[in-house]
Amino acid sequence: MAGSPPAASSSRDPRGPAAPGALLSAADVARVVDRMAHQLIEKAGNGLADLVLVGIPTRGAPLARRLAARVEAFSGTAIDVGTVDITLYRDDLRLRGVRALEDTVLPDGGIDGRLVVLVDDVLFSGRSVRAALDALRDLGRPRAVQLAVLIDRGHRELPIRADYVGKNVPTSRTQSVKVRLAETDGADEVRVTEPEERP
Amino acid sequence: MSSYLIKGARVLGGDPADLLIKDGRIAAVGESLSATGAEVVHATGLVALPGLVDLHTHLREPGREDAETVETGSRAAALGGFTAVHAMANTDPVADTAGVVEQVWRLGQEAGLVDVVPVGAVTVGLKGERLAELGAMADSAARVRVFSDDGICVSDPALMRRALEYVKALDGVVAQHAEEPRLTVGAQMHEGDRSAKLGLTGWPAAAEEAIIARDVLLAQHVGARLHICHVSTAGSVEILRWAKARGVDVTAEVTPHHLLLTDACAEGYDPVFKVNPPLRTDADVEAVRAGLADGTIDCVATDHAPHAVEDKECEWAQARPGMLGLEQALAIVQDTMVETGLLDWAGVADRMSVRPAAIGRLTGHGRPIAPGEPANLVLLDPTGRSVVDPAALASRSRNSPYAGRELPGRVVATFLRGVPTVLDGKAQR
Amino acid sequence: MKRHLLEAADLDLADATLVLDTAAQIEAALSGREVKKLPTLRGRTVVNLFYEDSTRTRISFELAAKRLSADVINFSAKGSSVSKGESLKDTALTLEAMGSDAIVIRHGASGAPHQLASWVRGSVVNAGDGTHEHPTQALLDAYTIRHRLGRLEGVRVAVVGDVLHSRVARSNVRLLHTLGAEVTLVAPPTLLPVGVGSWPAEVSYDLDAVLPKADVVMMLRVQAERMNASFFPSAREYSRRYGLDARRMAALGDDAIVMHPGPMNRGMEIAAEVADSVRSTIVEQVGNGVSVRMAVLYLLLGGAPA
Numbered sequence: 016m017a018g019s020p021p022a023a024s025s026s027r028d029p030r031g032p033a034a035p036g037a038l039l040s041a042a043d044v045a046r047v048v049d050r051m052a053h054q055l056i057e058k059a060g061n062g063l064a065d066l067v068l069v070g071i072p073t074r075g076a077p078l079a080r081r082l083a084a085r086v087e088a089f090s091g092t093a094i095d096v097g098t099v100d101i102t103l104y105r106d107d108l109r110l111r112g113v114r115a116l117e118d119t120v121l122p123d124g125g126i127d128g129r130l131v132v133l134v135d136d137v138l139f140s141g142r143s144v145r146a147a148l149d150a151l152r153d154l155g156r157p158r159a160v161q162l163a164v165l166i167d168r169g170h171r172e173l174p175i176r177a178d179y180v181g182k183n184v185p186t187s188r189t190q191s192v193k194v195r196l197a198e199t200d201g202a203d204e205v206r207v208t209e210p211e212e213r214p
Numbered sequence: 215m216s217s218y219l220i221k222g223a224r225v226l227g228g229d230p231a232d233l234l235i236k237d238g239r240i241a242a243v244g245e246s247l248s249a250t251g252a253e254v255v256h257a258t259g260l261v262a263l264p265g266l267v268d269l270h271t272h273l274r275e276p277g278r279e280d281a282e283t284v285e286t287g288s289r290a291a292a293l294g295g296f297t298a299v300h301a302m303a304n305t306d307p308v309a310d311t312a313g314v315v316e317q318v319w320r321l322g323q324e325a326g327l328v329d330v331v332p333v334g335a336v337t338v339g340l341k342g343e344r345l346a347e348l349g350a351m352a353d354s355a356a357r358v359r360v361f362s363d364d365g366i367c368v369s370d371p372a373l374m375r376r377a378l379e380y381v382k383a384l385d386g387v388v389a390q391h392a393e394e395p396r397l398t399v400g401a402q403m404h405e406g407d408r409s410a411k412l413g414l415t416g417w418p419a420a421a422e423e424a425i426i427a428r429d430v431l432l433a434q435h436v437g438a439r440l441h442i443c444h445v446s447t448a449g450s451v452e453i454l455r456w457a458k459a460r461g462v463d464v465t466a467e468v469t470p471h472h473l474l475l476t477d478a479c480a481e482g483y484d485p486v487f488k489v490n491p492p493l494r495t496d497a498d499v500e501a502v503r504a505g506l507a508d509g510t511i512d513c514v515a516t517d518h519a520p521h522a523v524e525d526k527e528c529e530w531a532q533a534r535p536g537m538l539g540l541e542q543a544l545a546i547v548q549d550t551m552v553e554t555g556l557l558d559w560a561g562v563a564d565r566m567s568v569r570p571a572a573i574g575r576l577t578g579h580g581r582p583i584a585p586g587e588p589a590n591l592v593l594l595d596p597t598g599r600s601v602v603d604p605a606a607l608a609s610r611s612r613n614s615p616y617a618g619r620e621l622p623g624r625v626v627a628t629f630l631r632g633v634p635t636v637l638d639g640k641a642q643r
Numbered sequence: 644m645k646r647h648l649l650e651a652a653d654l655d656l657a658d659a660t661l662v663l664d665t666a667a668q669i670e671a672a673l674s675g676r677e678v679k680k681l682p683t684l685r686g687r688t689v690v691n692l693f694y695e696d697s698t699r700t701r702i703s704f705e706l707a708a709k710r711l712s713a714d715v716i717n718f719s720a721k722g723s724s725v726s727k728g729e730s731l732k733d734t735a736l737t738l739e740a741m742g743s744d745a746i747v748i749r750h751g752a753s754g755a756p757h758q759l760a761s762w763v764r765g766s767v768v769n770a771g772d773g774t775h776e777h778p779t780q781a782l783l784d785a786y787t788i789r790h791r792l793g794r795l796e797g798v799r800v801a802v803v804g805d806v807l808h809s810r811v812a813r814s815n816v817r818l819l820h821t822l823g824a825e826v827t828l829v830a831p832p833t834l835l836p837v838g839v840g841s842w843p844a845e846v847s848y849d850l851d852a853v854l855p856k857a858d859v860v861m862m863l864r865v866q867a868e869r870m871n872a873s874f875f876p877s878a879r880e881y882s883r884r885y886g887l888d889a890r891r892m893a894a895l896g897d898d899a900i901v902m903h904p905g906p907m908n909r910g911m912e913i914a915a916e917v918a919d920s921v922r923s924t925i926v927e928q929v930g931n932g933v934s935v936r937m938a939v940l941y942l943l944l945g946g947a948p949a
């Protein structure tokens with residue numbers, strides 16, 4: 016992230032319009048996505064037409080669509096979007112009950128030779144990203160793969176880092192970061208909760 | 215020979231009375247009896263019945279001593295309150311000669327727990343081709359009076375007619391396992407809704423009823439005595455009622471399991487519930503209970519059928535049919551007939567002792583509890599309930615369909631000609 | 644989902660729909676890929692325990708398990724200790740001691756999978772037991788119908804042939820009913836079980852009366868040997884009354900499809916030109932079988948042990 020602007024404009028106004036206890040309000044989320052779109056355009060340069068934004072379900076999928084829409088709005092270039100379900104690639108399947116699968120959808124023509132940016136809501140241990148990389152390997156051979164996340168909360172367990180970060184949020188391991196998006200949860204909001212607050 | 219003074223037993227469930235047992239007989243029945251030197255058995259609250267008689271027991275010896283022996287089966291019988299059991303002929307070798315029936319009879323005498331009364335095969339090797347030497351078996355030390363190919367139906371109508379006729383000269387009876395074999399090829403369970411769902415080949419009620427209808431007509435035609443084994447369907451009860459009304463000399467038995475269990479038991483495919491004839495429907499259970507209550511069905515017979523573990527812990531279709539019955543028979547009759555109000559204890563004595571003894575022509579069993587009669591008795595505690603544990607059974611096999619089921623009553627003591635074979639619920643030898 | 648898949652009744656509407664949706668997602672995830680393998684069940688062991696020869700079902704399960712990276716052991720009754728008289732229970736306990744996580748069992752005796760499930764800790768999948776059930780066949784049939792017609796609710800399915808001896812029919816009647824389809828069984832009365840009236844299906848003896856109203860015609864295999872036990876007089880008469888030929892196929896609605904679980908008796912229950920027509924889903928059913936079985940294995944083994 017060398018050379019990119021200082022992190023998260025929303026940090027200037029953390030209380031602002033957000034609901035009590037919320038880390039990011041709806042307006043914050045929109046600003047963060049806009050800024051990430053600008054960064055993508057800047058970094059991709061002439062390669063923008065090659066770009067495919069591939070969301071990791073559940074919330075990475077709508078985030079990828081929003082990012083694509085903003086990139087198109089700012090650059091005038093239509094951006095391909097896809098999703099890759101990583102459930103069947105997870106290394107922690109035995110740790111909880113069986114999960115329903117989500118869609119894997121790639122643009123016509125696939126991802127061979129293209130610049131794939133994986134999009135997810137929260138970067139934590141890095142295991143989801145690793146699973147997504149495994150899935151991508153089975154799906155094709157991109158020219159390069161990058162990673163964009165709305166929140167990076169630290170505590171990596173694998174040598175993985177994001178190329179685009181909406182907001183760095185220092186947390187303790189026991190806290191949880193809850194991202195809500197209009198498409199999946201009815202409204203945009205990011206909240207850090209303590210263990211006892213979990214339902 | 216020791217004498218016993220049974221204090222306060224309710225004879226046939228009536229008022230308490232004392233029973234003095236001496237020299238193998240009932241010496242006195244009355245209030246406040248005393249006898250010096252007699253061992254006192256406290257029987258307050260216990261019901262006294264004549265020793266039970268089973269017309270249908272598979273003791274497996276000779277041939278499958280791994281499943282049961284005459285001795286282990288006799289012990290199970292005594293613990294169940296029986297003083298006489300009829301040992302079915304489908305052993306290996308088949309009990310179709312005087313030699314085999316005498317061997318079984320002698321083994322019973324040696325065990326000394328119940329009178330083991332051999333049943334003779336109707337046909338040589340149970341093959342249904344030609345009559346066995348019925349007269350020789352009748353004349354043997356075993357004094358065979360009941361003849362049966364049980365396990366297999368005497369399906370050839372001409373052969374059945376001859377058998378019925380022939381045993382008239384022996385004061386015998388043919389006990390028919392009523393199953394038209396062509397209608398039960400590969401049959402696994404009662405044919406109906408459940409067999410359709412479970413994908414198990416059906417055993418239609420009509421296969422039993424058709425043979426019973428045929429045989430009551432044959433028995434009437436030749437004026438012979440006929441006994442029907444293990445009646446299991448409502449239709450069979452109706453045919454028997456009709457036949458008896460017409461004066462046919464037919465008797466019939468029902469098993470404890472057909473009084474209690476239905477084809478719903480097959481749902482889990484546990485072969486412990488595989489039996490022949492199969493468990494039927496609720497309506498059939500209701501009909502056989504009613505038939506036993508009104509006397510259309512004369513008696514309860516266990517069809518006690520021990521099987522080794524490997525013959526039951528396998529696929530349903532491969533499993534041998536049959537289930538244990540001796541040790542729980544009385545409890546199930548109490549559960550299904552007494553506690554439902556269909557029979558009183560006098561009725562139980564009639565259906566489990568008097569009538570089966572008469573059918574088997576056993577002169578020393580099924581007698582009144584009165585002075586001078588042989589002291590064949592059972593004392594049972596009708597109160598309390600207990601859960602059946604197959605591991606605790608005296609039978610050598612474990613295929614009890616009642617495992618884990620709570621049943622009423624308990625056999626406290628059994629006397630065979632004045633000798634206790636069971637005391638305090640424990641076998642005495 | 645329950646721990647085992649022993650019969651179609653183990654699946655309620657939500658479970659059945661989950662299996663079909665999962666199969667669709669797996670199929671989509673794998674479509675057009677060179678690498679048709681997923682790492683999902685790496686380290687898990689699936690045993691195919693086959694007491695009957697059924698190469699197609701065994702291969703389908705084997706492929707499904709392998710595409711999910713499970714280790715697969717094929718244990719066929721022939722030439723093994725089973726043929727030397729080892730009991731089903733001993734075999735099951737041996738396989739479990741070797742570390743099997745799931746046993747896929749095909750057995751000639753109805754209920755064998757139920758018994759197996761009572762003896763082992765792992766999951767049991769019924770791959771066809773006697774004349775009882777074949778639940779994954781019903782799932783792949785339902786999947787095929789939904790794929791072709793876009794729905795299952797209200798779809799009218801005629802199941803034609805030897806219902807009495809058919810595990811496919813039993814599973815389909817139950818599952819299709821769960822999924823909201825309307826099933827009509829069509830057969831000579833000899834090939835319908837006594838007790839069929841308790842099934843959630845209509846019954847007809849007249850194929851020609853049923854065909855015009857059917858969205859799906861599912862033809863069951865009928866063995867010609869059944870005529871020796873007088874289930875019907877002759878193969879010719881059976882075929883004339885209950886076989887699906889080109890003339891009868893013409894009576895079907897425009898979008899109606901023809902299914903067959905295989906293997907077919909061409910000329911007996913189904914004419915060659917019907918089996919090879921565009922209405923026929925027979926080849927598709929085979930392919931769908933792998934996706935559906937992957938879904939079943941994933942849903943049974945893909946989470947924490949129960």
Ligand SMILES: [Zn+2]
Nearest residue numbers: 364365391443
């Ligand atoms: Zn019998």
